[in-house]
Amino acid sequence: MDLNYSPEETAFRDEVRGWIRANLPDALRDKVLNYRELSKDDLLSWHRTLAKKGWVAPFWPKEWGGTDWTVVQRYIFEEECEAAGCPPVVAFGVRMCAPVLLRFGTDAQKQRFLPRIYNGDDFWVQGYSEPGSGSDLASLKTRAVREGDHYVVTGQKIWTTLGHYGDWIFCLVRTNANTEKRQDGISFLLIDMKTPGITVRPIVLMDQGHEVNEVFFDEVKVPAEHLVHEQDKGWTVAKYLLGYERMGTGRIAFSKRELARVKDMAGKAMKNGRPLLDDPRFRDRLSRVEVELMALEITNMRFLDQLRGGRAPGAEVSLLKIKGTEIQQAITELAMQAAGPLAQAFRPVNGDEGFDRLTASLFPRYCNLRKATIYAGSNEIQRNIIAKATLGL
Amino acid sequence: MDLNYSPEETAFRDEVRGWIRANLPDALRDKVLNYRELSKDDLLSWHRTLAKKGWVAPFWPKEWGGTDWTVVQRYIFEEECEAAGCPPVVAFGVRMCAPVLLRFGTDAQKQRFLPRIYNGDDFWVQGYSEPGSGSDLASLKTRAVREGDHYVVTGQKIWTTLGHYGDWIFCLVRTNANTEKRQDGISFLLIDMKTPGITVRPIVLMDQGHEVNEVFFDEVKVPAEHLVHEQDKGWTVAKYLLGYERMGTGRIAFSKRELARVKDMAGKAMKNGRPLLDDPRFRDRLSRVEVELMALEITNMRFLDQLRGGRAPGAEVSLLKIKGTEIQQAITELAMQAAGPLAQAFRPVNGDEGFDRLTASLFPRYCNLRKATIYAGSNEIQRNIIAKATLGL
């Protein structure tokens, strides 16, 4: 065991850092670091820059564009991207749809979709949750009826993140309503969002942002060739995907950057004539978060290291999700508290001259991050999974 | 609403304080305040002193010796007793057996037992838990078979607090093993512990103290007149008693005294050349406990106030138990932490000259108080009760 970086790893870090410095546009970085909304173009342009360099999907098989990096290299890369303020690579295509296609897709599906995912030609989103099916995903009702060489899809999805940007959506749909177990009779479909019959409606969250959507399907015709894996066997695909979905939710490198920013803010905010950061009350809460994050950084790599050889991530990612999201939330809370009374102003009513947008974004961010313990399988569901799969309870 | 004490209440407090000062022996007070083990005689002698004054069972009906005090007076009395270092009035007789007899006992039972309980002639203990029946009390197996005018009792009780002091024990026993619901077929028996066939064995807890016991019953003959309420209807009695059992577990006045003592200790212990009490890290944990206790003091009286008119305590006492025991535990933990490295020495190996017994008792007390969230219905059971009875879940 050696938790120090090797000279090769340090050299790799320098290479990544140099490349980002040369390729990340200032305007984009500033948007990220100031918590501004990123447009579809913002997201895709950075995706394409990474794709051109060959770094957009490091963990894919080498033949499809992967880099064969070690777990440590992947973490270094992630850390450098976050530290520099790179936009995220949206997970739905690269981290979710692609692993599914690689494992379950036909050759034709792989050939058709993987290069386009890699190159950022399509913006993918995820159609899982329904109004009645949140934690209990298997109770989903959106139905797909096979008619000739098409499926006809009718129903509703909810909480579709960035659905308003979506070119394609992968969906779980019910193809058989008469099975004994509800998990049977579900299929995994790829749907072109330009198909007639699809309506996307925004859901405004309490931070006043538009991030999630309802997606309505009204007799949407989906070519049967866009079925992934066998009909009625979509639950197998869904289970496989769950681990990948949650793997990205720990966001350790992101939290490292954000924690550093809170430290910076608290070093500037004054309390009783001294920096707030020197106030033991505030500082200790921050320190405990920092320590948890230091530990989670190691836990994360210990766990990922065990996935060498291509095993799909299992219950261990649930632990990373729980702790990672708790840390993310704690950091937004500390930032808001550091701002103190100044955190109250949200939007100017009469002119915004001199308005401090960064401070104004802290309370909404705290609100927004409450989602972290709810989405991608609530932390309660994650605890159920660990109890069952890891502990055997 | 007025949460200030009235002049009458303040006068009452003065009266109680004066009487205790005149009647509590110094040696007994010192034993209490130094966390020494109290003998049966210690407990009973103070009980008898209170009985002589007429203050041993304030909440009993006036005809049996109650005082007709208001909720506030009862709390003032309790607070003064604790603050002065009075030994506790052991609950099993006065607070548990007596309310049961008052509610369910025959006239003969009341006449026989209540005055003896009042005067401290008998030391009562409680025979509820069994090795296989802790939280799931209704699964108890100790059986009582009716033979003529006796029951013959065989089985085992466990966690019998102060069982080694016991003259009498009230027990839940199974009189019918063939009922559909396990709650049916249980009876409530009063048993003289001098009856042949009873064996008491100590259980040593991790604080090395002897406080709880196993009690074995081997064909113990119990006169049928010592059945309380009807045969097989003991669960009704048990449920009635539960509220009373838990009412005493909040121990707010006790915690007030103990918190004051920790403050005193932390005011004397030095850290970085200043009193530990001035260290914001230590102080804030203490303050939060203090604030919870301030709130619980009001919550306690708000709830007890609602019991005016003689309603038996319900799920609300579960809340007092949960919060009260959490506070008790937190205080013992703060005390141990205040002592720092000095908390390690437990018992002298070679001579005890100058040995600091008070400091040495802090770690064992922390260990001992872990019981508070386990006994009298674990706090998990209390949460189940509130969820069901108060919240309707």
Place this chain on the structure above:
Amino acid sequence: MDFEYSDEQRLLSETLRKFLNTGYSFDARDKIMKTAAGYSDDVWAALAEMGILGVPFAAEHGGFGGTTVDMMVVMEALGEALVVEPYLATVGLGGQLVARGGSEAQHTRILPALIAGKLKMAFAQTERGSRYDLRQVSLRAKKAGDGWALDGEKCTVLHGGAADLLVVSARTSGGDSDERGISLVLVERTAPGVKVSEYRTLDNQRVADITFTNVQVGRDALIGAEGAGHALIEEVVDYATALVSAEAVGAIKYAHDATLDYLKTRRQFGVPIGTFQALQHRMVDILISYEQAKSIACLACVKVDTAAAAERRRVVSAAKIKIADACRHVSQEAVQLHGGMGMTEELKISHTFRRLTTIAQLFGDADHHLERFAQS
């Protein structure tokens, strides 16, 4: 001691709640907060009509001479309904400074109008670097002719944009963090040199940054003696802290009820999610937080009327510590147990979350009051 609301208090509560249940539904509130002003003149007039604006003021000015426990009844109801009108700013802060520290002339000029709903007030106290420290005042008032000239800036003044009349804490002597040398000055919001930048808050109230550039006021604009404002400020802020503690109790009550209701009605895995023991136990902890918050708020409301300053500080800070912790605990758990729905603008629970988050920090977060409590 006595643990119950009086019959009068129960009547007050019923009257106010009846009005809010009918006239202040969640939809009605939604419309109000989206107006330009961010509050409703009609609602304000109705509150005046019902006497709610006059509860704590003396009968001679048209008020009811109510205690802080009477105000607790009001604030609990306003908290449960998430009322956005500038009640706290006007009645709990500005009006109190006048009532407690003002001259008879000031009383007569201001209080009857306030109670009648014709005058709104705000307290301009916080500055950019002052955080929760009431002694930190750098806005200066200098003698100018017969009166005073104010120069400086105030920040996030609660409902400063809606106020007709501001009470401004201004330094007339001493250094920026001295306790002595702070004076309280009455300033018309529309006076020359006053510039108001108004902001919406995320919990749909309003705050304002206000700059004062050579703002001239007369000698009669001072509340109390020159330079001796700090004690009154602390007293009134303690009073307002007790009030928001009560408001929090009302909002926590709503969060408790709504979450319990959701647990009973939301079904997953074929059963109401309230049948899951892990969620039951967490719901119980919400209940415990509510009961403890209510108890400590009661204590604070009683003691701000009856205790000497030292004891008042101690109890108010104790209350705010517990209230801040309970706000945080209950709001976070309520949203979590609501799942995605709890995050949405369309459910009242997300608004309650935001209000509780704000209250947790208002007049000092838990850390601030832990420090003050330790010094008491």
Place this chain on the structure above:
Amino acid sequence: MDFEYSDEQRLLSETLRKFLNTGYSFDARDKIMKTAAGYSDDVWAALAEMGILGVPFAAEHGGFGGTTVDMMVVMEALGEALVVEPYLATVGLGGQLVARGGSEAQHTRILPALIAGKLKMAFAQTERGSRYDLRQVSLRAKKAGDGWALDGEKCTVLHGGAADLLVVSARTSGGDSDERGISLVLVERTAPGVKVSEYRTLDNQRVADITFTNVQVGRDALIGAEGAGHALIEEVVDYATALVSAEAVGAIKYAHDATLDYLKTRRQFGVPIGTFQALQHRMVDILISYEQAKSIACLACVKVDTAAAAERRRVVSAAKIKIADACRHVSQEAVQLHGGMGMTEELKISHTFRRLTTIAQLFGDADHHLERFAQS
């Protein structure tokens, strides 16, 4: 970076665990801790025989030149078995002070004997008022003839009663809390003027209060330069803190396993109590604490060998913060989930509870290390 134990480390672990599983059962330990000495000479000899006493020391003295990660393997195993022998005091403290700060002559005299199991050591550092502050040293060493004379008292010295040789921190110059002026002095426990009051601890180890009355030692009794002991003390205490962090990980592992087993086997209401969701979620939190504690202990063990002093301090304090929190969380939950049985002397879980409680405070509680971490 590399996240796995090496083959050698795995072998070390297996060897030691095999010995402990057979020779150090819970019953065997019970007998040992009830003896007059409170530890077993046979076990000590066996540890020497297996080379466990020599793991961190240089090969030239008979050791294995192991890293702190090698020691982590040892400490985890000792922690899981709750070994009461004075390993930490001898190998982790006394022996380290000699190995890192001592002269060649001291090395030759002490280390081979220690590694062979013929010499036990302890570090007499804590004083009655010093709490966890390593600079607070008031025991005085004054020049006396060719050597030194010691006067003063040390408190709760870990295994001070079992030690043949003590390392005593003594003030040779400066005020009671100065960083400079602290010297390290070797003293035979049986030297004239040394009085040892030995105590059992509740976790069945031993500590001693030791008074020194005009205790005479030679000039060669000093470890390192006169007055320059503080840096070495801090380095070695950081090292020992990393070791007890690893010991805690072993004990937490046991608490996790035993509690999980109890949840699966203890039945109430007709089912194993591990079927109750509220308990499942709490068991998951125990697992998370274990994994996080293990990660931070790994980090500390790696960094005490490889980092410069500032980074070492930061990481060791971070580790101790998390370890202290995890000790508290896991020990309390383990006992709670065991119910009454968890409170009894006869179950190993209650002993694990006590050891974890002690470790949480050893070499500084969470508060101490939070303060140090904030300064780093």
